Structure formats: C-alpha cells, structure tokens
Amino acid sequence: MTTKTIFEKSRTGRIGANLPKHDVPTASAASYLGADNIRENLPLPEVSELDVVRHFTNLSHRNYSIDGGFYPLGSCTMKYNPKVNEATAGLPGFTGLHPLQDETTTQGALALIYELQAMLAEICGMQATTLQPSAGAHGELLAMMMVKAYHKERGEEHRNIVVIPDAAHGTNPASAARCNFVVKGIPGNSSGRTDLGALEKALNRNVAALMLTNPNTAGLFETDIKRICELVHGVGGLVYCDGANMNAMLGITRPGDMGFDVMHFNLHKTFSTPHGGGGPGCGAVSVGSKLEPYLPIPYVTREFIDGKPHFHLDSSRPLSIGRVHSFYGAFLLAVRAYTYIRSLGAKGIRGVGENAVLNANYVRARLAGHYDVAFDNQVCMHEVVLSASKQKHESGVRALDISKRLMDYGIHPPTNYFPLIVPEALMIEPTETESKQTLDEFIDVMIQIAEECKTDPEIVKSAPHVTVVSRLDETQAVKQLDLRYEPLFSGS
Numbered sequence: 001m002t003t004k005t006i007f008e009k010s011r012t013g014r015i016g017a018n019l020p021k022h023d024v025p026t027a028s029a030a031s032y033l034g035a036d037n038i039r040e041n042l043p044l045p046e047v048s049e050l051d052v053v054r055h056f057t058n059l060s061h062r063n064y065s066i067d068g069g070f071y072p073l074g075s076c077t078m079k080y081n082p083k084v085n086e087a088t089a090g091l092p093g094f095t096g097l098h099p100l101q102d103e104t105t106t107q108g109a110l111a112l113i114y115e116l117q118a119m120l121a122e123i124c125g126m127q128a129t130t131l132q133p134s135a136g137a138h139g140e141l142l143a144m145m146m147v148k149a150y151h152k153e154r155g156e157e158h159r160n161i162v163v164i165p166d167a168a169h170g171t172n173p174a175s176a177a178r179c180n181f182v183v184k185g186i187p188g189n190s191s192g193r194t195d196l197g198a199l200e201k202a203l204n205r206n207v208a209a210l211m212l213t214n215p216n217t218a219g220l221f222e223t224d225i226k227r228i229c230e231l232v233h234g235v236g237g238l239v240y241c242d243g244a245n246m247n248a249m250l251g252i253t254r255p256g257d258m259g260f261d262v263m264h265f266n267l268h269k270t271f272s273t274p275h276g277g278g279g280p281g282c283g284a285v286s287v288g289s290k291l292e293p294y295l296p297i298p299y300v301t302r303e304f305i306d307g308k309p310h311f312h313l314d315s316s317r318p319l320s321i322g323r324v325h326s327f328y329g330a331f332l333l334a335v336r337a338y339t340y341i342r343s344l345g346a347k348g349i350r351g352v353g354e355n356a357v358l359n360a361n362y363v364r365a366r367l368a369g370h371y372d373v374a375f376d377n378q379v380c381m382h383e384v385v386l387s388a389s390k391q392k393h394e395s396g397v398r399a400l401d402i403s404k405r406l407m408d409y410g411i412h413p414p415t416n417y418f419p420l421i422v423p424e425a426l427m428i429e430p431t432e433t434e435s436k437q438t439l440d441e442f443i444d445v446m447i448q449i450a451e452e453c454k455t456d457p458e459i460v461k462s463a464p465h466v467t468v469v470s471r472l473d474e475t476q477a478v479k480q481l482d483l484r485y486e487p488l489f490s491g492s
C-alpha cells in the first residue's frame with residue numbers, strides 16, 4: 001500500500017455532519033463569491049465524525065512533544081510548560097478581550113503587560129521592554145531598526161556595519177542584513193569565545209553595532225564581556241545581546257550590567273511559553289536609556305491619579321520606529337510568561353538558572369569519556385556542545401546518525417551541526433525541568449550508542465528503525481509540502 005492509500009479514509013456517502021439546506025439563491029451567491037466558486041460537487045473526503053477524530057488523534061501521536069518525552073534540543077530551551085500557565089491564559093477575562101476596546105475597560109490586561117515589561121527589564125538590568133515582536137528573530141529585527149534610528153538621529157547615518165561573531169545564530173546576520181547593514185563576521189578564539197584582537201580589528205567609526213550571544217552558542221560564558229562592550233562603545237557603536245540563552249543567567253547576572261544596550265528574550269524559550277508549531281511566540285526586547293525613545297508604539301505606561309494606578313497605551317512617542325505587530329503582540333503569551341515569573345518569584349527564577357547550568361554540566365561530565373566535548377571540556381553554561389568527530393573518524397558514524405539513533409530509544413535528537421564552528425556538533429540543552437533520573441536515562445542511551453558505533457556502526461547509520469518513516473529528504477520535505485487532499489476513491 002502506498003502512503004496515500006493508508007491515509008485515505010473517504011467512503012462515498014459517509015457523513016460526519018448534517019448542515020442545514022442553504023437558502024441563498026445560486027445567482028446571488030455567485031455575485032458575492034464569483035461564479036467559478038459555486039460548485040455542485042466538491043471532492044471533499046466523506047468521513048464520519050469518529051473517522052476524523054481517530055485520524056487526527058493518531059497523527060498527533062506521531063508528534064514528539066515536551067509533554068511526551070525528553071527534548072534536549074540545544075539553543076531552543078525546550079523546557080516543560082507548566083499547566084498553571086494555561087489556566088491563567090484561559091481565564092475568560094483575558095480570552096474575551098477585544099484589542100479595540102476602550103482602555104478604561106482593559107485596565108487589568110494593561111496592568112499585566114506593564115508589569116511584565118517591568119519584570120523583564122529588571123531581570124536583564126535594562127530600562128524598558130516591549131512585548132510586540134513575535135519571535136526572537138523579530139526582536140533582533142526590531143533592535144536593528146532601533147539601532148539604525150538611533151544613529152540617524154545623531155547624524156551618523158554613515159554607520160553601516162554590524163559586527164557578528166561567526167558562532168552566531170543565523171538569524172543575527174539575517175536581521176542586520178534586512179536593515180541594510182553590512183555584516184562583518186569575526187572568528188572566535190581557541191577557547192570558544194570572542195577573539196578580542198579580531199574584534200578590535202573589525203571596529204571603526206562605521207560600526208553601528210555588535211550582535212553577541214551570551215552565553216554564546218558554544219554554551220560558554222563570554223568572560224571578556226565588559227571589555228567587549230567598552231571596545232564597541234569606544235567607537236560609538238551599540239552592543240546587542242541575543243538573549244536566547246538567558247536561561248543560564250536568570251537571577252544570577254544581567255546583560256544590562258555587563259554593558260549591553262539592547263537585547264531580546266525568547267519568552268517561548270526562557271519563560272516557558274509554548275514554541276507553538278510556527279504559531280505566535282514572543283521575542284520581547286529590552287533597552288537601556290539610549291534606545292528607549294525608539295521603542296515601538298503603542299507602549300503601555302502607568303500614571304497615578306489620586307494614588308490609584310492608571311494604565312495607558314501611549315502612542316505619542318516622536319522618535320518611535322512605529323509598529324512591529326498588530327495591536328500589542330501576542331497577549332496570551334504575555335499572560336503565560338507573567339504567570340511563570342510570578343509563580344517562581346525572584347528566588348525561583350535564580351534556581352532556574354542554577355539548575356539549568358548544573359544539569360548541562362552533569363550531562364557533560366558523564367559523557368566526556370564517550371564523546372569529544374567542544375573546546376576542551378570546559379565547565380559550560382546551560383548547554384553542552386559535543387562532537388561526534390571521534391565516532392566519524394573511527395567508524396564513519398556522523399552526528400546526524402547518532403541523532404537518528406536516539407529516536408529509536410524514544411528521545412528527541414539534540415541540535416545537529418550547530419554551532420557551525422564545531423565539526424559534527426551535537427548541542428545538548430537539558431534544561432532545569434528534567435530530573436536526574438531522566439538525565440541518567442538519556443546519558444545511558446548516549447553511552448550505548450557510542451558503544452554501537454564501535455560494535456555495530458551499521459545499526460546507527462541506518463537509524464531510525466522504529467519510527468513511522470525513516471530518513472526523509474529533509475530539503476524536499478520543507479520545499480515541497482504536500483498538504484492538499486486529493487480524492488483517491490470514487491467508489492466505496
């Protein structure tokens with residue numbers, strides 16, 4: 001049987017729902033919809049309600065999820081999303097709001113936005129926050145737009161260079177390029193950190209900004225960070241922090257205190273909101289005093305009248321770069337992140353950072369004898385980058401094969417081949433939400449796979465063996481999506 005016939009559930013005459021007979025004359029329907037769109041017969045699947053329920057339930061079981069198993073996808077912070085977040089995001093007072101309601105009727109929601117803005121600014125040591133961007137990359141884009149506006153306002157429009165270390169996430173150069181900046185890459189040093197000499201060489205009066213991830217994409221803390229910020233400020237540039245790795249530092253240290261001028265958070269990484277299958281995320285952006293005037297509008301502000309707080313949507317910001325989202329961003333994600341922060345409190349937030357780092361180092365220490373650890377097995381932050389170079393050299397097994405083999409053991413693969421500067425990279429981020437038992441199970445499986453690479457490399461190279469489909473052409477799967485229903489059967 002082909003995949004198509006396995007999927008095909010339609011049987012002529014089977015009915016799942018009874019619709020009332022329409023009472024719109026065909027001619028007038030055609031005048032609204034266009035005559036071509038009025039058809040007597042539509043080739044839709046003919047299925048019962050139960051057929052549909054089973055079809056989608058079974059498909060959903062083929063998905064891997066954080067609620068179903070361990071998900072050590074490095075850089076993505078796939079932490080558990082506490083269910084209390086869903087309870088608050090489902091409160092009718094929030095779900096029933098309309099964004100065009102008068103602000104006197106939405107004070108509770110505006111208060112929540114205001115408080116979350118302030119809490120994020122406090123967590124990163126900056127002055128103000130916007131929740132508008134839908135993703136980390138969107139936050140980067142907004143930051144680069146503000147950097148551009150800042151230099152323009154100061155009569156320094158000639159600054160057209162953004163310096164980015166070559167270990168950066170691919171979205172960094174893309175965001176800078178979208179704002180017509182010229183991207184200048186700089187190499188790292190042998191300890192996996194920014195090379196100060198290379199940075200100094202790249203800096204001049206045409207530099208608009210440096211984009212830096214800290215902890216960086218090798219999972220290592222940039223120990224020279226104060227000096228790096230001083231160097232960039234010394235030539236009049238701004239320093240941007242890609243804050244996707246904020247989980248490692250929560251409650252322990254703050255980018256604002258290190259000298260960064262602007263950063264983005266991924267609420268869908270650090271603050272336990274869903275990653276959403278391509279749906280809305282939130283790449284909140286915090287700024288220090290230099291960029292504060294350029295934040296997008298509307299911005300939620302607070303004033304006290306007779307000792308009582310009143311919240312406003314402020315659009316009277318003359319230097320604002322404008323809007324980057326309809327209305328105020330994905331509000332119900334803000335509710336979830338707010339719930340997460342309030343349920344942990346300041347102490348709990350710090351515990352997140354500490355345990356994220358502890359868990360990653362536990363994995364690193366137990367796997368160090370079995371895989372190479374990038375950059376000489378140093379103490380890492382919230383994630384550890386292994387390399388399958390040894391396995392590739394000894395038995396031809398690559399990082400991708402090891403990832404596929406993990407699927408046979410019911411574990412989601414780590415991030416592969418990123419950062420690009422580590423050959424055969426396997427980037428593992430366990431997050432603080434996993435227990436020692438889960439980490440031990442994962443580590444034992446990784447050790448077993450390292451053994452298989454020696455004793456039976458073919459079983460690793462041909463994995464996965466137990467999934468519904470084995471190896472896909474991943475490029476075709478992305479570029480040639482086949483999602484359209486085409487009827488197979490005309491009879492029953």
Ligand SMILES: *Cc1c(COP(=O)(O)O)cnc(C)c1O
Pocket residue numbers: 075076134135136137138169171213217242244245266281283
């Ligand atoms: C995830 C990530 C991004 C991009 O965030 P999205 O929400 O996926 O757009 C940027 N930089 C780093 C280091 C990341 O891990």
